Amino acid sequence: MYHDRRAALDTIGMIFQNPDHQIIFPTVIEEMIFGLTQMGIDKSSAVQRAISYLSKFGKSDWHDRAISTLSQGQKKLLCLMAILAMEPKVIILDEPLAALDIPTQRQLTQILQSLPQTLIYITHDTTPIQDYDVAIWLEQGQIVQTGSPANVLPRFINEMNQIEVL
Known part of the structure; x- marks a missing residue:
């Protein structure tokens, strides 16, 4: 700070x-x-x-x-x-x-x-960050996963696709 x-x-x-x-x-x-x-x-x-x-x-x-x-x-x-x-x-x-x-x-x-x-x-759009060094997935203020975009983004995308829409 x-x-x-x-x-x-x-x-x-x-x-x-x-x-x-x-x-x-x-x-x-x-x-x-x-x-x-x-x-x-x-x-x-x-x-x-x-x-x-x-x-x-x-x-x-x-x-x-x-x-x-x-x-x-x-x-x-x-x-x-x-x-x-x-x-x-x-x-x-x-x-x-x-x-x-x-x-x-x-x-x-x-x-x-x-x-x-x-x-x-x-x-929320994963496309622009594919080549970044590190991806940090946050959910409700908590870190869900951190690592290379190649490791983090597939799980993130899968989880987002599981969310039911109205």
Whole structure:
């Protein structure tokens, strides 16, 4: 547990399932710099870092864009860019592909696979995590099984297929 908020921000970033629950500012640049300023980075440096990350993702033209003009996929990408600008060691992803069209899912998957950070990927969909190092199956807050996806996922899928639907 972290008692130093800034130390936690340096270590862990989180992407919510619904970007509308994460985004709090009206413009892209304001959203991008918020986490950076919370880390103690001065506003000028935060703006420069945010612009750099927008550029890395080919989104320099988003700088002054209103959040309300972004699609769901664009909002998820904005959340990811804002977290990456903070340069955490670990990123927690809560259902990052939910509610995205197939091309956007593929684009986001490619981005996630290229990241050097440790990713903790929370999902019900087993497809995106087939190649991950470790799978942890949680049920009602308890660990049911942990191991390689090749060992954990077949049992998980079998158990899920046994659940009766109404």
